[in-house]
Amino acid sequence: MSWFKRDRPDDKKPKAIDEESKHVKTEGLWQKCDGCRQIVWKKDLAANWNICPKCGHHFRIDAVSRIRMLFDGGDYEVFDAALHSTDPLGFVDSKPYVKRLEAARLETGLRDALVAARGKLGGRQVEICSMEVRFIGGSMGAVVGEKITRAIERSLASRSPLVIVSASGGARMQEGAVSLMQMCKICSALMRLDQARVPFISVLTDPTTGGVTASFAMLGDLNIAEPGALIGFAGPRVIEQTIRQKLPEGFQRSEFLVKHGMLDAVVPRLELKAYIARAFDFFCQQ
Amino acid sequence: MDPEITSDAPAPPELHPAWKRVQLARHPKRPHSLDYIDRLFTDFQELHGDRSFADDPAIVAGLARFDGRPIVIVAEEKGRNTKERLQHNFGMPKPEGYRKALRIMQLAAKFGRPVITFLDTTGAYPGIDAEERGQAEAIARNLREMARLAIPVIVVVIGEGGSGGALALGVGNTVLMFENAVYSVISPESCASIIYRDSGKAERAAAALRLTAEDLDQLGLIDTIIPEPEGGAQEDPEAAAENLRQALRHSLLDLAALSGEQLVEHRYAKFRKMGNFFA
Numbered sequence: 001m002s003w004f005k006r007d008r009p010d011d012k013k014p015k016a017i018d019e020e021s022k023h024v025k026t027e028g029l030w031q032k033c034d035g036c037r038q039i040v041w042k043k044d045l046a047a048n049w050n051i052c053p054k055c056g057h058h059f060r061i062d063a064v065s066r067i068r069m070l071f072d073g074g075d076y077e078v079f080d081a082a083l084h085s086t087d088p089l090g091f092v093d094s095k096p097y098v099k100r101l102e103a104a105r106l107e108t109g110l111r112d113a114l115v116a117a118r119g120k121l122g123g124r125q126v127e128i129c130s131m132e133v134r135f136i137g138g139s140m141g142a143v144v145g146e147k148i149t150r151a152i153e154r155s156l157a158s159r160s161p162l163v164i165v166s167a168s169g170g171a172r173m174q175e176g177a178v179s180l181m182q183m184c185k186i187c188s189a190l191m192r193l194d195q196a197r198v199p200f201i202s203v204l205t206d207p208t209t210g211g212v213t214a215s216f217a218m219l220g221d222l223n224i225a226e227p228g229a230l231i232g233f234a235g236p237r238v239i240e241q242t243i244r245q246k247l248p249e250g251f252q253r254s255e256f257l258v259k260h261g262m263l264d265a266v267v268p269r270l271e272l273k274a275y276i277a278r279a280f281d282f283f284c285q286q
Numbered sequence: 287m288d289p290e291i292t293s294d295a296p297a298p299p300e301l302h303p304a305w306k307r308v309q310l311a312r313h314p315k316r317p318h319s320l321d322y323i324d325r326l327f328t329d330f331q332e333l334h335g336d337r338s339f340a341d342d343p344a345i346v347a348g349l350a351r352f353d354g355r356p357i358v359i360v361a362e363e364k365g366r367n368t369k370e371r372l373q374h375n376f377g378m379p380k381p382e383g384y385r386k387a388l389r390i391m392q393l394a395a396k397f398g399r400p401v402i403t404f405l406d407t408t409g410a411y412p413g414i415d416a417e418e419r420g421q422a423e424a425i426a427r428n429l430r431e432m433a434r435l436a437i438p439v440i441v442v443v444i445g446e447g448g449s450g451g452a453l454a455l456g457v458g459n460t461v462l463m464f465e466n467a468v469y470s471v472i473s474p475e476s477c478a479s480i481i482y483r484d485s486g487k488a489e490r491a492a493a494a495l496r497l498t499a500e501d502l503d504q505l506g507l508i509d510t511i512i513p514e515p516e517g518g519a520q521e522d523p524e525a526a527a528e529n530l531r532q533a534l535r536h537s538l539l540d541l542a543a544l545s546g547e548q549l550v551e552h553r554y555a556k557f558r559k560m561g562n563f564f565a
Contacts, residue, residue, distance in 0.1 A: 083564050083565070084564060084565060085563060085564055086563045086564060086565050087563070088505060088561070088563035089494070089495070089496045091494055092494065093481035093482065093494065094481060094482070141563075142561040142562065142563040142564050143564045145561065146562070146564055149558070171449075171450075171471045171472075172471075173471060173472050173477055173480065173481070173495075175471075175561075175563070176470065176471050176495045176496050176497065176501075176505075177469055177470060177471055177495075177496070177497065177501075177502055177505065177507050178505060178507070178560075178561035178563055179471050179561075180449060180450070180453055180469075180470075180471040181453075181507055181557065181560045181561050182560075182561060183429055183450065183453060184429055184433075184453065184456070184457050184557045184560070185557045185558060185560055185561070187426065187429035187430040187433060187457075188429075188430070188433035188457070188553070188554050188557050188558065189558070190430055191430045191431070191433040191434050192554075194430070195434075210450070211449070211450050211471070213422035213426070214410075214421070214422040214425040214426050214429075214450045214454075215425075215426050215429055215450075216426070217422070217426070218420070218422050218423040218426040218427070219426050219427070219430055232417050232421075232422065233410065233412070233416070233417060233421040233422035233425070233450070234410075234412030234413075234416075234417065234421070238412050238476070239412050239413060239414065239417070242412050242413060243413055243414065245414075247414065248414070251414070251417070252417060260418045260419070260420070261420070262420050262423055
C-alpha cells in the first residue's frame, strides 16, 4: 500500500516524446569532474587535452590524441596499423573474443590496443607507442606485444629514442599464455636497447597495472607518470580481497609511487612533451 | 544392457580435463621444489637474501650439484604442510624474493654455472607491502635481466605457473613442463569472476584459458612435456623426479654445445617468435 497515489491514471500521462521535446538536449555536453566535482563543458575539456580547466584533474586521453600531442606539428608516420589478432585460443565467454575485437575496432577505429608511430619530438626523430585503454581495457595480447617489439627494433636500427605511453589493465586474458609471453618478448628486446644505449622513456598513465607494469612500463631509463594515475601490479580490489583491509588513501597513485621510489617524476600532461625533449637532449647530444 | 546406462540416477558430472589438471597441479600432496631438490641434487647449499631488504622464503635458491656438476637452483616453494606453507608464504613471492632470485642468477652467470628454475606459485603476492616495494618493477627487471644471462637457463614448470609471478623466473633457453602442471595468464577463479562475474565458474574458465602442458606445447610456448606417473606426480614422487632428471640431463647436454653469446642469442630468438598470432 502506498501513501501517495497517482492523481491521474497512466493513460492520461503526457507521452514521453512530448516531454522530451520540451527540453533542450544537454546529454553529453557536460561532464562532472572526478577531481573537483564541478561540471565542466566537454568542449573546454577537449580543448585542454582532457585536463579539467578548473582543478587540473587529468581525464584519460585516447591513443591518437596522445600521439598528436607529442609529435612536432602533429606530424607522424604510423606503423603496423593493420596488424590484428587471429584469436589463438578460440576464446569464448559471454561473447566470442572475435566479436569483442570487432566491437572495440568500431569504437576506437583501431585494430588493437596500441598505436605505434615515428616522427619528430623537439626536432629529434623518436619512436612512440601509445596504448588505447578503450580497446579491451588497453590489454596486451600478441598484437600489442609484436607492435612494441617492432618499435624497439626500429629504435635499435636507427638509434632513435623510444617512448612508450602505457594505459592498460595488463596482459589480455582472451589470449591466455600467449599474452603472458609477450612480456618476455618485449623485455628481451628492451635488453638489447639497453645494451645499445638507446634511451627509453616510459610514461605511465591512468591506469597501468598487471603484466604491463610488470614488464616494459617499469623498465624505462626514466619512468614518469601523469598526476593521479593508478599504477600497480595487483589491482586494488584483488589486494583488498587478499588482505581484507581497506587500502590507504592515495595507494597506488602516481604520487604514492614517487614517494616509494618507483618513479622518477610526476609530470603534468601539458609539460610532458617538453620534459621528454629535454631528457633526450640530455642523453643524446654530443 | 548395462544397468548403469538405464539407471535414472544422474551420473556424477565429469570434470573438464583442464580443470582436473588444475586440481592435480594444486594437489596438496604434489611434490614441491624442495622434494625435487632433495631427490635430484647433491651438496645443496641454500643462499639467502636480496642484499637490500630481506630474505623471502617463498623463493628457495642456492648452489648444488647435478650429476656431480655445479649448477645453481632458483625455485618457488609452496611448502608441504601448514607450518611450512605459512613459513613460505604459500609460495607467493614478494619483490625481495625476485630480487634474491636475480642476484643468485647473476652470481651463476659470473661463474659460468647453469641455472635451473622451478616454477610453482599461485602468483606474486598481492599485498600493500609488496606494492610499496615495487612488485612490478622486480618482476620486470627479472624478465629483462634473465634475457642477458650468458649461461644455460632451464625452466621447469612443476605445478602452478601463476602468471607474472611465475614468469619472473621463466625466461629460459629450455622451458620444460610437467604433464599435469598448468601455466596461465590469470587463475581460472579470477578469470571466471571477471568474465562470468562468478568465481564458481572456474572450471569453464580453466577450459577457455588453454593452460595445460598440451595446450602450451601446441601454442609453441614450451619445449618439452615431462610425463608423470599414472594419476599424477603425487602418486609416485620418485618416478616423477626420475623423469625430471632425464629431461634435465637432455637439456643441459643440448645447451652445453653453445657459447655464452650463443645462449643469449638462442633465448632471444626463442621468445622473439613466440605467439605469432596476428595477421
